Structures are given as C-alpha cells and as structure tokens.
Amino acid sequence: MAAPLPGIRIAAKGLARRHGRNPGADHGGLRGFGIGARRCATASVALCWLHVDIQPLRPLRGGPASALPSPPDAAAEVARLARGRGALLDVDEAFPEAELIALAETGLLRAPLPLALGGADLGRGGEGAAALAEVLTRIGAGSLPLGRLYEGHVNALGLILAYGNPAQQARAAEDTRAGRLFGVWNTDDRADPLRIEEGTEGPVLRGRKVLASGAGWVERPLVTTATPEGPQMLVPALARGERADLSGWRAQGMRASATGAVALDGLPAGPAERIGAPGDYHREPLFSGGAWRFLAVQTGGAAELFDLLCRHLRELGRDGDPHQRARVGEAAVALETARLWVGQAARRLADGEMEPEATVAYVNLARRAVEQAALDILALAQRSVGLAAFIRPHPLERVARDLATYLRQPAPDRALDLAAAHLLGREGWPW
Ligand SMILES: Cc1cc2nc3c(=O)[nH]c(=O)nc-3n(C[C@H](O)[C@H](O)[C@H](O)COP(=O)(O)OP(=O)(O)OC[C@H]3O[C@@H](n4cnc5c(N)ncnc54)[C@H](O)[C@@H]3O)c2cc1C
Incomplete structure (x- = not known):
C-alpha cells in the first residue's frame, strides 16, 4: 500500500449535543477506516463540533487504477463506513465528509471516467452500467444521503463526457482526481432563477439554485440556465463552504444530503464554463x-x-x-x-x-x-x-x-x- 497522505481534519456537527455521550464510542465504522475520533474541547456548548482525524488508506491522486478495489467492492467498503455513521449524521445541515473522502480514496469518485482519463469505465457500456447499478445500490443501502450525492456526481460527469469538449473533460478528470465532488443543480429559485447576464468582463451568472444537494460541498456543480433554445449547462468553479444556505432544508429525512440553496451571482459564464449547446441537457434518452x-x-x-x-x-x-x-x-x-x-x-x-x-x-x-x-x-x-x-x-x-x-x-x-x-x-x- 502506498504511503498515506497526511491526516485530513474534518468536523462533524452535532453528535455530543444530540446524544450527550462520548462520540468516539460511536465510531466503529470510522475506526475500520483507520480514522480516530476525539471529543472537542467545546463539548459543553450547545453546538459541539466533533473533530475527526482521518488517515486515508490510499493516496487520493496518482495511484494506479489497478491498485484500487473493483467499484462494487469499493462501494461495499464505503457503504460499511456510511452505515456505521448514519445515526451520527442524522442532524440538520450534516454532510458525510468522511464518506466523501472514502469515495475518493477507493477510486469511486473517478471511476465513472473512461480508462483514458484515469477512470474505470463505470457506467459505460452494458457491463459498466450493470456495475454502476450495483455500486449505486450498495452505497444507497449504506446511506441514502450519500447515495444521492454520489448519484449527482456520476450524473454530472456523464453529462460532461457526453456534451463537453476534450478540454472540459480533461479538467473534470483533474478535478475528480483532486477529490472534488460534482453534482447537478437544475431546480431554480422561482423568485430568482439562474440566468446568464452580460457583466463588465464578460457573461456572468445571476440567480439561485434550490434543492441543490451537497450545497457548500460540491465544488463543481453542473447547473442549468433557461434559454429560448432550451437549458444551457455550465460548470462554474466553487470553493467549499461558500454561497450555500442550508437553513431551508428541515426535511423529515435525507438530512445529511446538505440539500440547500446556492447563490451563484457573478460567477463567470463564458465558453470555458458552458457545456454543450442549449437544449442538450434535455436530449433523450x-x-x-x-x-x-x-x-x-x-x-x-x-x-x-x-x-x-x-x-x-x-x-x-x-x-x-x-x-x-x-x-x-x-x-x-x-x-x-x-x-x-x-x-x-x-x-x-x-x-x-x-x-x-x-x-x-x-x-x-x-x-x-x-x-x-x-x-x-x-x-x-x-x-x-x-x-x-x-x-x-x-x-x-x-x-x-x-x-x-x-x-x-x-x-x-x-x-x-x-x-x-x-x-x-x-x-x-x-x-
Ligand atoms: C433529497 C433530495 C435531494 C435533491 N437534490 C437535488 C439536486 O441536487 N438538484 C436538483 O436539481 N434537484 C434536487 N432535488 C429535487 C428533485 O429533483 C425534485 O425536483 C423534487 O424532489 C421534486 O419533488 P416533488 O415531490 O416536489 O415533485 P413534483 O414534480 O412537484 O410532484 C409532486 C406531485 O405533483 C404532481 N405534479 C407535478 N407537476 C404537476 C403539474 N404541473 N400539475 C399538477 N400536478 C403536478 C406530481 O405528479 C406529484 O404527484 C432533490 C430532492 C430530494 C428529495
């Protein structure tokens, strides 16, 4: 096994507040992934953050695909982790960050890419589609919120591979190798739908998407803007933690899907960001x-x-x-x-x-x-x-x-x- 990357620090919100017991005790799944947890110094405050040091089992980038588990095996591994943390993440505004890291480490984030771009052809051709069905079902069994997020990632990559140009596809592959999550955000805020306007330095986005899974975590969302010829797809670049508002997602379930509103005002909307032609998004089948x-x-x-x-x-x-x-x-x-x-x-x-x-x-x-x-x-x-x-x-x-x-x-x-x-x-x- 290649040397692990230095520990990555994540914060999971809310466990101590909800259960009032040692969060470390709940981390069987995490420990299985070489992850240690300790209670934060501020455990007595109403909103406690649980800091978790993660030691990745595999390098995030550069590792040969042959060194990775098969996608269905990787999915079973990630699902085990997610199942063990399901109760911990069943709080408003939670997000499965350790699971996202596991998706990256096990190769699943980049698996939908073609072999030539460092992927595993997951979802491509009959065999790839059967494997993807198995992967999505296994991850969904481990955690439906994680399954939702991974499905959005796969969907976005599929659209970029189907309609993007070679440079956009190469960029998506690089982003995926770097552990960045993609998603598809199609649902508009009715009062402020996403659109393209002319800015001082070229076209920019204006407006908000709502019901956007992974808001604040997805760094490469595939978004749509209405045009007379049909929706135009774009992939703006976001940084983690910016522009997201999860305060409206007080749903009965899927609390850990970080589904929220995202304001995209001012982001470039030029040819480099535009994927395909207007209407491609709706192309059947x-x-x-x-x-x-x-x-x-x-x-x-x-x-x-x-x-x-x-x-x-x-x-x-x-x-x-x-x-x-x-x-x-x-x-x-x-x-x-x-x-x-x-x-x-x-x-x-x-x-x-x-x-x-x-x-x-x-x-x-x-x-x-x-x-x-x-x-x-x-x-x-x-x-x-x-x-x-x-x-x-x-x-x-x-x-x-x-x-x-x-x-x-x-x-x-x-x-x-x-x-x-x-x-x-x-x-x-x-x-
Ligand atoms: C956990 C979760 C994550 C999500 N993440 C994303 C995301 O990342 N990106 C994104 O774009 N979206 C996302 N969505 C939104 C999703 O794609 C749908 O838009 C949403 O779930 C629609 O649900 P609805 O029940 O309101 O559907 P509706 O289509 O409103 O259906 C509700 C009911 O109304 C009926 N109906 C629909 N249209 C009409 C009509 N015109 N006249 C009469 N009746 C009608 C339907 O048949 C149904 O019976 C997410 C949803 C969930 C639950």
Missing part, C-alpha cells in the same frame, strides 16, 4: 433515461429496510411466525422486482438498441415500479416491526424517513402518463 440511477440508490435503501426487518425478526425470535413470514415474502418479491427493473432499465439505456422513446418509456415504468416496491417494503417493515420502527435510535426509523423523502422525485404522474401514452401509441409490447 439520456435526460429521462438517466432516472434509473436514482432508482438504483432507492433500491439500496429498500434493501437496507428489508435487511433490518429480517434481522429484527430473527433477534426477537419472531421469524417462525407465519404472518411475519408472509410479510417478509411479500417484501422480498417487491425488492427483487425493484432490482430487476433497475437492472433492465440500466441495460436498455446503455446498449442503445431501442428507439429513444421506448427507452424513456421503459425507464418511466421503472420509476413507478420501484416507487411502489419501495413504498410496499416500507409499509411491510413498519407493520412487522411495529412501534419500535418509529422510535429512535432504531436504524429502521431513520432509513424509513430517508427513503420516504428520497422517493419524492419530479413529476411521477407525468412519467407514468408518458409511458402509458407510448404503449397506447403503438401495436404490441415494445420490449
């Missing part, structure tokens, strides 16, 4: 078809619920009860249904053998199937476990809140309606 990735993350959350349910029943000796077994059987069917839809959706988008409309319709149906499967598993798990599933710190309580929140994705009715319209507009089953 990539735009709607890419939804399979968040379905993979959601499926991971559902798998975690299933696992927690089974463990609970075994531990209480309730696994022989026929009613409980019936619910476990139903949940298993729902989980495998979600997994199969995700796998097929990923494969169909990657192999590109179908017409774009048929691919989009398929992924839209997958959205409905996965949403229903996850909702079924949620209800079955809560019914089987009972009141304990609603009481902290049972992990099922938190994962259920995260999953219920993350299942809310744009325009679900429209997705099903469009899929049905596609089926009605042709003879026979298109797949």
Whole structure:
C-alpha cells in the first residue's frame, strides 16, 4: 500500500449535543477506516463540533487504477463506513465528509471516467452500467444521503463526457482526481432563477439554485440556465463552504444530503464554463433515461429496510411466525422486482438498441415500479416491526424517513402518463 497522505481534519456537527455521550464510542465504522475520533474541547456548548482525524488508506491522486478495489467492492467498503455513521449524521445541515473522502480514496469518485482519463469505465457500456447499478445500490443501502450525492456526481460527469469538449473533460478528470465532488443543480429559485447576464468582463451568472444537494460541498456543480433554445449547462468553479444556505432544508429525512440553496451571482459564464449547446441537457434518452440511477440508490435503501426487518425478526425470535413470514415474502418479491427493473432499465439505456422513446418509456415504468416496491417494503417493515420502527435510535426509523423523502422525485404522474401514452401509441409490447 502506498504511503498515506497526511491526516485530513474534518468536523462533524452535532453528535455530543444530540446524544450527550462520548462520540468516539460511536465510531466503529470510522475506526475500520483507520480514522480516530476525539471529543472537542467545546463539548459543553450547545453546538459541539466533533473533530475527526482521518488517515486515508490510499493516496487520493496518482495511484494506479489497478491498485484500487473493483467499484462494487469499493462501494461495499464505503457503504460499511456510511452505515456505521448514519445515526451520527442524522442532524440538520450534516454532510458525510468522511464518506466523501472514502469515495475518493477507493477510486469511486473517478471511476465513472473512461480508462483514458484515469477512470474505470463505470457506467459505460452494458457491463459498466450493470456495475454502476450495483455500486449505486450498495452505497444507497449504506446511506441514502450519500447515495444521492454520489448519484449527482456520476450524473454530472456523464453529462460532461457526453456534451463537453476534450478540454472540459480533461479538467473534470483533474478535478475528480483532486477529490472534488460534482453534482447537478437544475431546480431554480422561482423568485430568482439562474440566468446568464452580460457583466463588465464578460457573461456572468445571476440567480439561485434550490434543492441543490451537497450545497457548500460540491465544488463543481453542473447547473442549468433557461434559454429560448432550451437549458444551457455550465460548470462554474466553487470553493467549499461558500454561497450555500442550508437553513431551508428541515426535511423529515435525507438530512445529511446538505440539500440547500446556492447563490451563484457573478460567477463567470463564458465558453470555458458552458457545456454543450442549449437544449442538450434535455436530449433523450439520456435526460429521462438517466432516472434509473436514482432508482438504483432507492433500491439500496429498500434493501437496507428489508435487511433490518429480517434481522429484527430473527433477534426477537419472531421469524417462525407465519404472518411475519408472509410479510417478509411479500417484501422480498417487491425488492427483487425493484432490482430487476433497475437492472433492465440500466441495460436498455446503455446498449442503445431501442428507439429513444421506448427507452424513456421503459425507464418511466421503472420509476413507478420501484416507487411502489419501495413504498410496499416500507409499509411491510413498519407493520412487522411495529412501534419500535418509529422510535429512535432504531436504524429502521431513520432509513424509513430517508427513503420516504428520497422517493419524492419530479413529476411521477407525468412519467407514468408518458409511458402509458407510448404503449397506447403503438401495436404490441415494445420490449
Ligand atoms: C433529497 C433530495 C435531494 C435533491 N437534490 C437535488 C439536486 O441536487 N438538484 C436538483 O436539481 N434537484 C434536487 N432535488 C429535487 C428533485 O429533483 C425534485 O425536483 C423534487 O424532489 C421534486 O419533488 P416533488 O415531490 O416536489 O415533485 P413534483 O414534480 O412537484 O410532484 C409532486 C406531485 O405533483 C404532481 N405534479 C407535478 N407537476 C404537476 C403539474 N404541473 N400539475 C399538477 N400536478 C403536478 C406530481 O405528479 C406529484 O404527484 C432533490 C430532492 C430530494 C428529495
């Protein structure tokens, strides 16, 4: 193993305040990653910061891809870390920083890049798509907020690889090697939508994005501005901790996703920042078809619920009860249904053998199937476990809140309606 980088210092907010006990005791997962924790000197103040010294297991940059674990193995490793820290990060304005470092160290941040740019072709071609589905599901099982953030990173890199020029792609590869997180911020503040204006030294951005995951942490967001020809993508350069406002994210779940508003006023919006042409962002089947990735993350959350349910029943000796077994059987069917839809959706988008409309319709149906499967598993798990599933710190309580929140994705009715319209507009089953 190469020599580790010097320790990186991170701060995780809120544990001592919430639990009033030694935070170090909660860090089994961290210790597994060679990370030590100690309580800060200001533990008695209302808002305590837990300082954590991290000794990376692998170098962040320059390491040969062959020295890294395979992406699915890396995802399992990162998921273990994230699972161990899920309760710690279940506080407003939290962010999984140690997990982000682990994504960088295990090669997952750069894995979606092509081999020629130092990546692992994760998500590229049929095999790469299957591997990416596995990676997203595993990370989502470990932590839905982390899965959301990693999915945004993968999405942004995919768009830059699809529509960016070689210089922009090389820059993205360099940023990724440096451990910078990407994301896709599409949702506008209605009162102050993001736009391009002429500044004294050239075009600049004005306005705010909202519901932006990783706000304050994503250093390379892919943002969209409306133009008459369709959305224009840009990747402005941000520094950590600037321009973000997380005060509006008081959500039931996904608290550690750092989803907030970001003001981008004054940032350059010239040719170097612009990715592709106006309208490219909405080009199908990539735009709607890419939804399979968040379905993979959601499926991971559902798998975690299933696992927690089974463990609970075994531990209480309730696994022989026929009613409980019936619910476990139903949940298993729902989980495998979600997994199969995700796998097929990923494969169909990657192999590109179908017409774009048929691919989009398929992924839209997958959205409905996965949403229903996850909702079924949620209800079955809560019914089987009972009141304990609603009481902290049972992990099922938190994962259920995260999953219920993350299942809310744009325009679900429209997705099903469009899929049905596609089926009605042709003879026979298109797949
Ligand atoms: C944890 C989390 C992280 C996120 N991170 C990001 C991010 O990083 N970047 C980003 O851009 N976005 C992000 N989002 C926002 C996300 O992409 C969606 O915009 C958001 O989740 C939409 O949820 P909604 O339920 O309000 O959807 P809506 O589309 O408003 O749907 C709500 C309901 O209204 C219906 N509906 C929708 N449109 C209409 C209409 N015109 N007329 C009548 N009914 C309608 C729907 O079918 C549904 O029943 C995030 C969301 C979450 C939950």
